[in-house]
Amino acid sequence: MEPKRIAMWSGPRNLSTAMMYAFAARGDCAVWDEPFYSAYLSKTGLDHPMRQEVIDGGEPDAVKVAQACLGPVPDAQPVFYQKHMCQHMIDGVPRDWMGQVTNVFLIRHPARVVASFSAKHEAIGLTDIGFQQQAELFDQVAEMTGDTPLVIDSNDIRANPSGMMAALCGKLGLDKSEKMLSWSEGPKPYDGTWASHWYGAVWKSTGFAGQEGPLPELQGDYAAIAEAALPFYERLKTFALKPE
Template identity: 55%
Template sequence: MTEPLRIAMWSGPRNLSTATMRSFGARADTSCVDEPFYAAYLSLTGLIHPMQDEIMASQPDDPKTVIEALTQGPVDTPIQYQKHMTHHMVDGIPRRWMKEVRNAFLIRHPARVLTSFAKKMDEVSLEAIGFPLQAQLFDTVCNLTGQRPLVVDSDDILAAPEDTLRKVCHGLDIPWDPQMLSWPSGPRPEDGAWAPHWYESVNASTGFAAPPGPLPDLPDALKPILDAAMPIYERLARYKV
């Protein structure tokens, strides 16, 4: 039996990550895994998140168990799409396994990330929106594989879904599938236990939202985080498809 192609898409929160998972999940040849390190991240950090009990009960919190499933576990489709949050990859979670999957990075302008994240969480920090670890993981993949991974900007997907996703498919060496442009509304079996708190908008969707408008104005309290995140975003954006 041919080994499946395992795609690890690395994103910060509020980066269009769930809609992109919906897009890949609409392919007949692809199955999806939703944020498999979430429970491990909460266990290692001691942080308390919405729906904490449900998250911890739904996933293993041992990183090695998660890694074994992601790299060697059975997959019923030719492609497995793994949706990962960059900020979950804290100290205590090994990274060498990333050499065994095909990595890609989903980025978004930090002003948009901060605006969206602040609506869902009371405490906002540079680490919580995942930018520092996204840069670290990008470098990790480069060092492990000797190649620069694919980078895609969520604004580009919204502005030109077919054109951008065609480029993504080409970069991942998979065929373009027009089914990626739409999906039925509602939840999916692969959705994480946290979906009722975070996925209201995507569950109401049947495709990608309209192109983004002007960048939002941020309150003064969030501007230092924006200033710290911008160099990371701009560095990765240089490589986007």
């Protein structure tokens, strides 16, 4: 049978690593952590933490990455979960392959994203957090496939992990698995090269964190960035999956 290929589209600081861990815990799923990150840094010249290590540890040729997204699945697993960052899909990065995979859009309120991201990387702008790119990719996938893509909100997952994972698996045509609700503590062999800088909190986890509290209060430029991102989040939120 043809493997199920899942492209999960997120921005930074958006439960994306925990979701990758959840799918890896199934046992029937190969995962790939941010395939286009090396190409993104190579093309943009951006000075991200561990920049050279990220470039050297991945594939800087975006065309080859796109081909691999549709290529043989590691360990011949029946499910191939690809954790993608929307902001990585810049001009020159192929998108035609997206019509041949199942796309899911993982969203989070921009105030929470900005608060979390700025704690790790102070110099940020709207393009760094991927909300506008996520909306563009959503529309492009809808046009490619003729269907409304799946959307799932990280806040809903944290509030009801079992129900949301069950609902997502149902929509993806996968068997439900309670294994997705927990994982081992510490680094994973499939983590990206950059994990030591970004994944400290999720390395300490063994499952999804509980429901989040009130929205953080942002000031100045950070507040303006979150406000600019909010319409993109709110539009996709109208399509968000409900728990089972």
